[in-house]
Every structure is written in C-alpha cells, then in structure tokens.
Amino acid sequence: MSKELVxxxxxxxxxxxxxxxxxxxxxxxxxxxxxxxxxxxxxAETNFVLNYFDEPAPRVVTEAKSEVESxxxxxxxxxxxxxxxxxxxxxxxxxxxxxxxxxxxxAPLFYRSEPVGCTSTILTKMFDEEKVEIPAQLAGLMxxxxxxxxxxxxxxxxxxxxxxxVKTLAEIADIDYEAYGxxxxxxxxxxxxxxxxxxxxxxxKSFTMADKSVRIGQVNTVDLQDVISRQAGLVAxxxxxxxxxxxxLFLTLATNVLDSNxxxxxxxxxxxxxxxxxxxxxxxxxxxLPGVVSRKKQVVPPLQDAFEK
Amino acid sequence: MSKELVxxxxxxxxxxxxxxxxxxxxxxxxxxxxxxxxxxxxxAETNFVLNYFDEPAPRVVTEAKSEVESxxxxxxxxxxxxxxxxxxxxxxxxxxxxxxxxxxxxAPLFYRSEPVGCTSTILTKMFDEEKVEIPAQLAGLMxxxxxxxxxxxxxxxxxxxxxxxVKTLAEIADIDYEAYGxxxxxxxxxxxxxxxxxxxxxxxKSFTMADKSVRIGQVNTVDLQDVISRQAGLVAxxxxxxxxxxxxLFLTLATNVLDSNxxxxxxxxxxxxxxxxxxxxxxxxxxxLPGVVSRKKQVVPPLQDAFEK
Numbered sequence: 340m341s342k343e344l345v346x347x348x349x350x351x352x353x354x355x356x357x358x359x360x361x362x363x364x365x366x367x368x369x370x371x372x373x374x375x376x377x378x379x380x381x382x383a384e385t386n387f388v389l390n391y392f393d394e395p396a397p398r399v400v401t402e403a404k405s406e407v408e409s410x411x412x413x414x415x416x417x418x419x420x421x422x423x424x425x426x427x428x429x430x431x432x433x434x435x436x437x438x439x440x441x442x443x444x445x446a447p448l449f450y451r452s453e454p455v456g457c458t459s460t461i462l463t464k465m466f467d468e469e470k471v472e473i474p475a476q477l478a479g480l481m482x483x484x485x486x487x488x489x490x491x492x493x494x495x496x497x498x499x500x501x502x503x504x505v506k507t508l509a510e511i512a513d514i515d516y517e518a519y520g521x522x523x524x525x526x527x528x529x530x531x532x533x534x535x536x537x538x539x540x541x542x543x544k545s546f547t548m549a550d551k552s553v554r555i556g557q558v559n560t561v562d563l564q565d566v567i568s569r570q571a572g573l574v575a576x577x578x579x580x581x582x583x584x585x586x587x588l589f590l591t592l593a594t595n596v597l598d599s600n601x602x603x604x605x606x607x608x609x610x611x612x613x614x615x616x617x618x619x620x621x622x623x624x625x626x627x628l629p630g631v632v633s634r635k636k637q638v639v640p641p642l643q644d645a646f647e648k
Numbered sequence: 649m650s651k652e653l654v655x656x657x658x659x660x661x662x663x664x665x666x667x668x669x670x671x672x673x674x675x676x677x678x679x680x681x682x683x684x685x686x687x688x689x690x691x692a693e694t695n696f697v698l699n700y701f702d703e704p705a706p707r708v709v710t711e712a713k714s715e716v717e718s719x720x721x722x723x724x725x726x727x728x729x730x731x732x733x734x735x736x737x738x739x740x741x742x743x744x745x746x747x748x749x750x751x752x753x754x755a756p757l758f759y760r761s762e763p764v765g766c767t768s769t770i771l772t773k774m775f776d777e778e779k780v781e782i783p784a785q786l787a788g789l790m791x792x793x794x795x796x797x798x799x800x801x802x803x804x805x806x807x808x809x810x811x812x813x814v815k816t817l818a819e820i821a822d823i824d825y826e827a828y829g830x831x832x833x834x835x836x837x838x839x840x841x842x843x844x845x846x847x848x849x850x851x852x853k854s855f856t857m858a859d860k861s862v863r864i865g866q867v868n869t870v871d872l873q874d875v876i877s878r879q880a881g882l883v884a885x886x887x888x889x890x891x892x893x894x895x896x897l898f899l900t901l902a903t904n905v906l907d908s909n910x911x912x913x914x915x916x917x918x919x920x921x922x923x924x925x926x927x928x929x930x931x932x933x934x935x936x937l938p939g940v941v942s943r944k945k946q947v948v949p950p951l952q953d954a955f956e957k
Contacts, residue, residue, distance in 0.1 A: 436756055437756055438752075438753045438754055438755055438756055438757070439748070439751055439752060439753050439757070439759065440752045440753070441752065442748055442751075443747075443748060443749045443750065444747045444748050444749070445747055445948075445949050445952045445953065446747055446763070446945075446949050447745055447746055447747050447761065447762075447763035447944065447945075448747070448748070448761060448763055449761065449762050449763065450748060450759050450760070450761035451759070451760060451761075452756065452757060452758065452759035452760075453756075453758050454755070454756035454757055454758065468773075468777050
C-alpha cells in the first residue's frame with residue numbers, strides 16, 4: 340500500500356486537526372502508511388490544546404497530488420471545503436459528522452458518518468471496535484475536540500455518544516474535563532488580537548434565503564461585553580464586506596461559551612424576517628438571544644423559515 | 649421516533665433483500681421502529697434462499713411518503729437506484745458497499761460503507777459491534793447474500809472480511825456453506841424460464857456517465873453459450889428498454905459463475921468508451937471479457953473513467 344494523507348477541512352478547527360491525527364494513528368496501528376496533515380494553521384484554541392498535550396501541529400499542505408494518489412478525509416466531505424486538488428485524488432476513507440453533499444467517488448470506499456457532535460466521538464468508537472488502545476496524550480486531544488465542537492457538551496448538537504466518549508477519554512487522559520474545558524474554551528476566545536474583519540468573517544458562511552444573500556458569522560467569547568464594546572467596528576466591517584461581496588444581510592452571532600447566551604449584530608436588510616424568526620427586536624443594532632449557541636441548529640433553520648414565509 | 653422503512657435497490661438481488669431484513673432486525677433490537685420492505689419481487693435465487701430458510705419475502709413498495717417521512721437504505725445510495733419518491737424522504741441511515749454518487753442530504757446521518765464484497769458482511773460486523781446476537785435463520789440469509797455477491801468467495805470483490813463473515817455465519821447457521829452455495833448459485837441461473845426482457849433488465853442498474861444515461865445488467869449462468877444463443881432477443885429487449893426509458897446505452901454482462909468469464913452485449917451509443925475501457929472490440933455485437941465477474945469492480949470504474957476522458 341502506498342502512503343496516504345489524512346486531513347480535515349479548510350480553516351481547521353480543533354476537531355479537524357485532532358481527528359486527522361487520531362485517524363492517522365489508528366490507521367498506522369492497522370498497518371497503513373498514513374500521515375496527518377492540515378489545510379491551514381491551527382487556530383488559537385487548537386494551539387492551546389497542542390501545547391497543553393505537548394503535540395506538534397501537523398504539516399500544512401495546500402495540494403496533495405505531488406506526493407500521494409489517495410487521501411482520507413475527516414470532519415468534512417464537501418469538495419469545496421477540502422484540499423484544492425481533491426478532484427485529482429482518490430478518497431479511500433471518510434470519517435465525518437456532517438451532511439453529505441457533492442461528494443462523489445468512482446470506487447467503493449470506507450465511509451463512516453454518524454449524526455453526533457464531533458468526529459472524534461466516532462473515532463473513539465472506532466478505536467474500541469478495532470481494539471486499539473488510545474494513548475493518554477491522544478485521548479486528551481480527542482477530548483479537546485469534543486469539548487470544542489459541543490461547547491463542553493452544552494450545544495444542542497450534543498448526543499449521548501458524545502457524553503460517553505468524553506467520559507471514556509477523560510479517564511484515559513486522567514483529566515478533570517470540566518475545569519480543563521473552560522480553560523481551553525477561554526484560550527480560543529482571545530478576541531483582542533483579531534481585527535474587526537477577522538471577527539465577523541473568520542468563521543462566516545453564506546446562505547441563500549428566499550432571494551436574499553445572507554452571510555452569518557459567529558464569534559465565541561467568555562464575555563459578551565468585550566464584543567459589544569466593539570459593535571461600531573464590527574458593523575463597519577460587515578458593511579464593508581456587504582459592499583465588496585454583495586451580501587444583502589450580514590449577521591454576526593457573538594456567543595458566550597460559558598453561559599450559552601448570544602448577541603446578534605446586524606448590517607443590511609431585510610431585518611424584519613430576523614426579528615420574526617427570533618420573536619425579538621433589534622435595539623441599538625443588536626438583539627439578545629438567550630440560550631442560542633448553534634448557528635447550524637438554532638439560527639439557520641428559523642431564519643430560513645422566516646425568509647420563506 | 650416514528651416508523652421508518654428500510655430497503656435495498658430496485659431489481660433486488662439476494663443482498664438487497666437480506667440486508668434490509670438484517671438491518672431492520674438490528675435496528676428493532678436497538679429500539680427503533682423499522683420495517684424491511686423491497687422495491688421489487690425476489691429473483692429466482694432469492695426465492696430459493698427464502699424458501700430454504702423458511703422466511704417470508706418482504707412487502708413490495710413503489711413509494712414511501714404515503715406511510716413514512718424517513719427511510720434507511722441498504723446496498724445502494726444512488727437515487728436513481730432507489731425508491732421513486734426518494735427526493736421527498738429523509739434518509740437517516742445507509743449501509744452499503746458501493747461507490748457514493750449523486751447522494752446528497754440536508755442533515756447529518758448514519759452512513760456506513762466499506763469496500764467489501766457484500767452489505768451483509770458489514771452488517772455481520774455491526775451486529776458484533778452492537779453486541780446483538782444473529783439468529784440462526786437470519787445468519788443463513790446473510791450467508792446466502794455474501795455467497796451471492798462474491799460468487800462463493802471467488803469474485804475479485806471478495807475481501808478477508810467477507811471470508812471471516814462467511815465462517816462466522818456458517819457456524820451460527822450450522823450449514824456446509826460450500827455445498828449449499830453451489831446449490832444456491834445454480835438455483836439462480838435458470839435462464840430458460842425467463843423472457844429476454846427479464847434477463848437484460850432483471851438485475852440492471854442505471855448510471856450517469858459524463859452526460860450519458862447508461863444501463864448495465866448482469867446475468868449469471870453456468871453456460872455462456874446458453875446466453876449467446878439468445879443474443880438477438882436480448883439486444884431487441886435492450887433496444888426496447890432504451891426506447892421506453894430513454895437510456896443512451898444498455899449493456900448486459902453474462903457471467904459464467906463457475907469459471908469466472910463473461911460476455912458483454914450492447915445496445916445503443918456510444919460504444920467507443922466501452923471498447924476503450926476494456927481495450928477490446930465488439931464483434932458481432934458482443935465482447936468477450938475473460939476473468940470479469942464484478943460489475944461494480946471490473947465494469948463500472950473503467951467505464952466511468954473512459955466516459956469522463
């Protein structure tokens with residue numbers, strides 16, 4: 340068998356980096372020659388995690404076909420989220436927890452997807468199925484990925500399987516996952532070092548709702564006042580992005596990862612469907628959204644419904 | 649949880665029928681309300697299997713949305729091989745051993761695919777992982793599906809996992825799988841009782857290759873001359889199917905299950921990519937393909953590549 344690369348999505352988060360490392364470890368134990376790489380540098384949270392467990396960041400690659408013929412994907416499957424030359428590579432393995440879209444192969448492959456909060460939760464089960472022990476250091480990384488994706492098991496994407504995996508991994512890593520998790524989430528919310536543009540667009544995704552182009556970003560914080568104090572700059576940055584990219588409406592959700600409350604900032608029109616979606620009003624250009632943490636589950640679906648009414 | 653249906657592909661073969669029954673059994677044990685159904689009547693081989701193990705054939709359905717909102721797929725994923733109203737249904741689970749193509753969901757789901765010879769091999773592993781015992785009768789069905797898909801472990805699609813599953817299932821079912829397997833394969837090759845249309849379309853699957861609609865059928869036999877003597881009728885039947893269903897190209901692979909050689913019959917255009925794929929020419933409307941027994945592994949991938957060049 341020739342060497343393969345395994346990687347997560349572009350703009351990697353902790354799960355994208357960690358799941359690649361974990362799956363490479365598992366595949367190497369099963370006899371394949373696999374190297375974990377990344378499609379970008381680790382973010383602040385992932386750097387905290389790698390430092391904490393004394394693990395190197397994976398090598399960053401922008402294309403793969405100069406070194407391998409086939410690859411494995413973790414934490415994504417959609418080609419536009421993957422490596423630039425994905426169309427020239429054979430995908431042999433996928434482990435993921437997202438919808439399947441625009442993913443086509445010409446040959447059968449290993450594909451393992453479950454509707455759980457984190458890829459590392461599925462990998463925890465796969466180590467168990469293959470009877471491969473998870474080393475303590477790797478368990479710490481995988482635990483961090485689940486804490487990151489589920490906001491310490493608070494996000495509505497959290498499943499029973501995620502909770503079981505966190506307990507298993509915390510035991511192997513011998514770590515108080517709640518105390519560690521808060522430290523880790525805080526490390527990922529160093530907003531001071533980021534520009535207003537980076538904050539609103541760093542994690543933003545585009546959606547088409549009725550005939551409107553809607554851009555929705557999300558910023559995690561441990562203190563919503565930190566973000567509110569930058570409102571004027573954030574709105575100016577959203578205005579500029581709308582002007583240059585042609586979005587009708589730009590929304591930025593600032594989420595307190597410790598108490599699971601959010602504030603929504605707005606730029607552009609129409610704002611009526613947003614107010615209808617959440618049954619609340621914008622005041623001073625922002626809206627309070629208690630209990631909302633998940634863009635995927637709590638923001639996009641009600642907005643889509645309100646726009647299409 | 650509301651009730652779901654689980655089914656294999658159109659023109660069901662033994663694996664499509666059996667994997668649906670096995671997955672429904674497993675899901676019911678895990679607490680879901682799932683009924684195994686089929687998208688067509690069992691073929692001669694499957695009827696032999698169901699009679700042998702005294703199991704009823706699943707209910708045949710042609711659409712699902714009048715009775716359920718969501719479904720599970722086994723032994724296929726491509727929508728054109730699935731139920732007629734698949735676009736109106738949510739797919740929550742897939743267990744399959746084919747390539748992934750044109751399969752898109754709006755939500756995360758369970759998807760389990762492995763490049764092994766048979767869906768029932770993957771299901772055998774899943775019963776083990778979930779610690780659910782396989783009843784003897786069901787083990788006999790699953791064993792039959794693997795024998796059918798791998799031609800008694802002779803097909804190049806056969807993997808180590810298939811061999812292990814056959815041994816496990818033969819023990820549970822308490823059966824001499826080689827003697828039983830030859831009887832079962834012969835039962836599936838009674839071609840005299842079938843019309844030309846039944847031969848070409850009974851096991852056929854549709855594929856989109858470049859912008860062409862390609863239909864590929866397969867007929868198992870113990871004597872290729874029996875099939876060659878019916879060539880004129882088979883081609884006329886393929887012509888008629890193309891006219892009524894709009895396929896560009898119809899191919900029928902006749903396979904000798906005892907010596908693993910095939911002959912390919914053709915109707916429609918273009919034939920150049922077919923000749924390029926196999927580096928051989930059609931002579932008198934047919935092409936000899938020694939050693940070719942697997943549509944999935946030895947026919948679809950080279951054809952797809954040739955069409956997309």
